[in-house]
Structures are given as C-alpha cells and as structure tokens.
Amino acid sequence: MHELPQNLANGLMLGLMYGLIAVGYTMVYGIVQLINFAHGEIFMIGGFGALTAYLALPSGTSLWLALPVMLVGGVIASVLVATGAERFAYRPLRTAPRLAPLITAIGLSIALQQVVWAFYPGAKKARTFPQFHGNPIDLGAFQLQRNDIFLLIAAPLCMLILASFVRLTRTGRAMQATAQDPDTAKLMGINTDRIIVVAFALGAAFAAVAAVAHGLRYGQVDFMMGFIAGLKAFTAAVLGGIGNIYGAMLGGLVLGIAESLATAYIQNVPGMHQLGGAGWANVWAFVLLIVVLLVRPQGLLGERVADRA
Amino acid sequence: MTALLEVEDLRVAYGKIEAVKGISFKVNQGEVTTLIGTNGAGKTTTLRTLSGLLKPTSGKILFDGAALDTVPAHKIVSLGLAHSPEGRHIFPRMTIEENLLLGAFLRKDSAGITEDIERAYTLFPILGERRKQAAGTLSGGEQQMLAMGRALMSRPKLLMLDEPSMGLSPLMMQKIMATIVELKASGMTILLVEQNAQAALSLSDQGYVMQTGHIVLNGTGADLLRDESVRKSYLGED
Numbered sequence: 259m260h261e262l263p264q265n266l267a268n269g270l271m272l273g274l275m276y277g278l279i280a281v282g283y284t285m286v287y288g289i290v291q292l293i294n295f296a297h298g299e300i301f302m303i304g305g306f307g308a309l310t311a312y313l314a315l316p317s318g319t320s321l322w323l324a325l326p327v328m329l330v331g332g333v334i335a336s337v338l339v340a341t342g343a344e345r346f347a348y349r350p351l352r353t354a355p356r357l358a359p360l361i362t363a364i365g366l367s368i369a370l371q372q373v374v375w376a377f378y379p380g381a382k383k384a385r386t387f388p389q390f391h392g393n394p395i396d397l398g399a400f401q402l403q404r405n406d407i408f409l410l411i412a413a414p415l416c417m418l419i420l421a422s423f424v425r426l427t428r429t430g431r432a433m434q435a436t437a438q439d440p441d442t443a444k445l446m447g448i449n450t451d452r453i454i455v456v457a458f459a460l461g462a463a464f465a466a467v468a469a470v471a472h473g474l475r476y477g478q479v480d481f482m483m484g485f486i487a488g489l490k491a492f493t494a495a496v497l498g499g500i501g502n503i504y505g506a507m508l509g510g511l512v513l514g515i516a517e518s519l520a521t522a523y524i525q526n527v528p529g530m531h532q533l534g535g536a537g538w539a540n541v542w543a544f545v546l547l548i549v550v551l552l553v554r555p556q557g558l559l560g561e562r563v564a565d566r567a
Numbered sequence: 568m569t570a571l572l573e574v575e576d577l578r579v580a581y582g583k584i585e586a587v588k589g590i591s592f593k594v595n596q597g598e599v600t601t602l603i604g605t606n607g608a609g610k611t612t613t614l615r616t617l618s619g620l621l622k623p624t625s626g627k628i629l630f631d632g633a634a635l636d637t638v639p640a641h642k643i644v645s646l647g648l649a650h651s652p653e654g655r656h657i658f659p660r661m662t663i664e665e666n667l668l669l670g671a672f673l674r675k676d677s678a679g680i681t682e683d684i685e686r687a688y689t690l691f692p693i694l695g696e697r698r699k700q701a702a703g704t705l706s707g708g709e710q711q712m713l714a715m716g717r718a719l720m721s722r723p724k725l726l727m728l729d730e731p732s733m734g735l736s737p738l739m740m741q742k743i744m745a746t747i748v749e750l751k752a753s754g755m756t757i758l759l760v761e762q763n764a765q766a767a768l769s770l771s772d773q774g775y776v777m778q779t780g781h782i783v784l785n786g787t788g789a790d791l792l793r794d795e796s797v798r799k800s801y802l803g804e805d
Contacts, residue, residue, distance in 0.1 A: 439656055
C-alpha cells in the first residue's frame with residue numbers, strides 16, 4: 259500500500275480539475291435550471307484559446323511568463339463563446355419547455371466540437387500544448403508533477419475568489435437572490451438577465467483555467483477533450499448537489515479520488531482482477547454517480563427541494 | 568385627491584386565457600385601496616402586471632405620471648412601486664437582514680439603509696431579534712412581516728400587498744392589519760389585495776370588487792361593507 263499517498267495525490271489533481279469545470283454546470287443550473295451540456299466544449303475552447311495566445315507570443319518565451327497570457331486568452335475565448343451561447347441559443351428559449359434548451363445544449367456541444375475540428379489549424383489531430391519540463395518534485399510520501407503546480411494553486415484560489423464574490427459583493431448577493439427566487443429578485447430591482455450572463459461568464463472562466471491545467475498536465479489539447487471531461491464534471495456537480503458551488507468542488511474531489519483509487523485497487527478485490535486499471539476509470543466514475551443518485555439523489559451538499567426535479 | 572396610480576382598461580392573458588378583462592381603477596395618494604374577490608378573480612394577476620412580472624395585452628398603467636406597461640420588472644421598484652408578493656416569497660436561504668438589504672438593492676445611501684433597517688425592526692421587533700437567522704426558518708406570520716419590511720426598504724411611493732393575511736393565525740392577522748393601519752397613518756399609499764374582505768374593507772378608503780377578470784363594483788370601504796351583494800358573496804352572510 260506504499261503507493262496510496264501517490265494515488266490520493268493523483269486523485270486530488272483530477273478532482274480539482276473536475277471541480278473547476280463543475281462550478282460552471284452548477285452555477286448555471288442554480289440560476290436557470292439548465293444543464294448546459296455544451297459546457298465541456300466551453301472548457302475545450304478555453305484550451306484552444308490558451309494555445310492560440312501561447313502561439314502568438316515570440317517563440318522562446320518562458321512558460322512562466324506565457325502562462326498569464328495563456329490564461330487571459332483561454333478565459334476570453336471561453337467567456338465569449340459561453341455568453342454568446344446564452345444570448346443567442348438559450349435566452350430565446352427561456353420560457354420554452356425545459357427539453358428545448360437541453361436539446362439545444364447537446365446540439366451546441368456537437369457543433370462547437372465540429373467547428374474547432376474543421377476550422378482550427380491542425381485541430382484534426384491533437385495539438386501539442388506547452389509543458390514545464392523537469393523531474394517531478396519529491397515530497398517524500400509522493401511526487402508532485404511540475405505541471406500540476408499550476409492547478410494546485412489556481413483551483414483553491416479560484417474557489418476562494420468565487421466564494422468571496424458570491425458572499426460579499428452586490429452582484430454576488432443578486433446571484434444568490436436570483437437562484438433562490440428569480441421573480442422576486444426582479445421585484446428587488448435585480449436585472450436577472452444580467453445575472454444569468456454573469457453566471458455563464460464565471461463558469462466559462464473557471465472552465466478555461468481548468469483547460470490550461472488540463473493542457474499542462476497532458477501536453478495536448480484536442481476538439482473532443484470536452485466530452486469526457488464535461489461528463490465527469492457534470493457527474494461531480496450532481497455528486498456534490500447541483501446548484502451548490504461548494505458541492506461542485508467537493509463532488510469533483512470525491513470523484514477524482516474515487517476514480518484514482520478505483521483504478522489502482524479494484525483489481526486487488528478477489529474476482530475483480532479484470533476490472534481495474536485506467537481503462538475502467540470512467541466506468542467507476544459513473545458507477546459512483548449511480549450509487550449516489552440511488553442513495554442520496556440531492557447530492558452530498560444539496561438540499562431536497564421538491565419542485566426542482 | 569390626486570391619483571398616484573391609474574389603471575385604464577387593463578387586459579392580461581396567460582396564453583389564450585384572459586385573466587384580467589379590461590379593468591380600470593385608481594389609487595389615491597395617501598389612501599388604502601383594496602381589491603377583493605374570490606380565487607381566480609384576477610387580483611394577483613393585476614398586481615404582477617403592475618410590477619412588470621406580466622405584460623398586459625392592452626391597456627394603460629400610469630404611475631406617478633409615467634407609463635408603466637412597457638417598463639421591465641427590475642426597473643419598476645426604482646420608480647417607487649414596491650410589491651410584497653402573494654405567498655411572501657422571502658429568500659429562504661438568506662438571513663432576515665440580507666432579505667431586508669435586498670429590498671434596498673438599488674439604493675446607494677448606506678446611512679439611510681441602516682436607518683430603514685432599524686425602522687423595520689421597530690415595526691416588527693421579532694425580526695430584529697432574529698436578524699441573523701435564515702428567513703426560511705421563520706413562521707408564516709414572521710415571513711409576512713419580513714416580506715412587508717423588505718418591500719418598505721425601497722422607500723416606495725406605493726406599497727402593494729398581495730394577500731398579507733393568507734394562512735395566518737387570527738392573532739397574527741390582526742397584527743398585520745394593525746401594521747397596515749400604522750403605515751397608512753404614516754402617509755403610505757397602499758394597494759391591498761385580500762380574501763379577508765371584512766378586515767380589508769374596514770381599513771380601506773376605496774375598494775374594488777373583482778369577479779372573473781372584471782371589476783363589478785366599487786366604492787368606499789364603508790360603502791362596500793354595507794353593500795348587500797358584497798355581504799352575501801364575500802362576508803359569508805345570507
């Protein structure tokens with residue numbers, strides 16, 4: 259069992275990434291009760307935005323210096339696409355039956371993948387993403403990959419900023435009010451249309467940060483990367499209790515760690531030696547989702563609200 | 568008497584079903600005006616249209632000299648019209664104080680806001696005692712007080728109260744009605760929607776009786792209380 263700390267550390271990294279993406283699902287759901295299935299593609303586009311920004315810099319720029327520029331590029335790309343989707347795809351369907359925006363989201367998801375595939379130079383195959391080079395840092399019990407340092411700092415920082423934003427700012431309080439009761443929020447003078455845009459934009463910015471972390475970790479971005487990452491993050495959001503931003507992060511961590519441990523240890527369970535290894539990671543992640551939905555359908559931190567099916 | 572609010576031939580529909588079928592009424596400055604009527608008469612629909620949550624199909628709404636019918640809901644409160652909705656609709660996962668602060672969302676004068684919060688606590692001492700408590704944990708009557716307090720936080724020219732006594736104990740209902748009288752004495756103009764016609768009419772200057780989307784009768788509160796058909800239909804007398 260000496261590799262347990264390493265597996266936990268791997269799970270933590272995976273979890274931070276899922277959590278960052280999950281925040282976008284949960285915030286949008288909390289305010290407009292829409293599962294934005296195109297959010298995985300918003301994440302993917304953040305990765306390509308960051309890559310574009312990197313390529314625009316003079317070659318030989320140190321990655322530490324390039325990183326802020328890449329973040330800005332990724333965030334701009336993601337936020338533009340997400341707020342554009344809100345304005346032109348979802349807003350016209352605000353009063354339509356719930357199935358309509360859901361199907362629109364799935365359609366948008368496929369369309370965005372194909373647009374990147376067709377029009378981004380060289381995106382028909384995975385494109386190389388810059389990485390830090392050098393040996394992992396040995397922390398005794400486990401090793402930390404250099405490329406994960408960014409995620410380890412960025413994810414908690416993002417959550418801290420979001421929590422303070424929601425609790426302390428006027429717009430944050432307006433977001434809470436809109437999530438709890440949109441009509442009454444309007445009566446208070448809150449422009450709920452604007453709040454919805456803010457929710458989409460914040461979620462997109464978080465997804466872009468996650469995409470940079472993803473690119474650094476795996477050394478590549480590709481037009482399909484949002485599919486599985488999006489599904490996992492959606493799972494994390496449901497796991498944590500959809501609508502709850504802290505739940506999204508918690509759900510991400512639980513999912514990431516569970517996935518990492520299942521991949522490493524399930525094969526040691528008698529009779530299950532064929533069900534371990536990386537090839538089964540997604541299976542165990544979704545098994546966890548099914549179990550949570552059976553035992554605690556409102557998620558870990560969710561409240562049971564009758565009219566929010 | 569100058570009219571603060573004038574509604575002319577207002578029609579509101581949900582899809583093809585018309586809920587308000589061409590009503591006209593006035594709310595005079597400094598008075599309490601009541602709309603009474605049974606469930607489904609169109610009272611709540613009328614209030615939700617006045618505050619912009621529903622769009623009228625036709626008709627005019629003049630408030631303090633300005634046309635309201637095309638103003639979006641979130642801009643109405645800044646014109647001086649506050650709405651305490653049916654079913655109270657407090658923000659359940661926020662504290663009492665946060666709810667009150669949201670009532671003053673568009674105001675920038677923090678000194679005035681602090682003052683008004685204290686005034687709300689004077690009006691409803693129980694809210695002051697529980698200011699840090701989540702609003703969802705309050706009793707129905709306390710939530711009603713909070714909804715009224717929250718509506719007052721915008722310093723409105725006109726306060727609209729939709730069914731403030733609904734589901735309350737007789738004691739709590741008396742307290743709410745007494746507060747309305749107190750507010751009126753302080754000069755507040757109030758548009759009240761009530762099913763408890765007796766209590767509402769006895770504190771009203773003007774009353775309108777609504778029936779299936781029409782106004783069928785109007786007069787002073789005292790007149791309506793004496794009216795035979797009102798007594799039969801709404802006060803439960805034979």
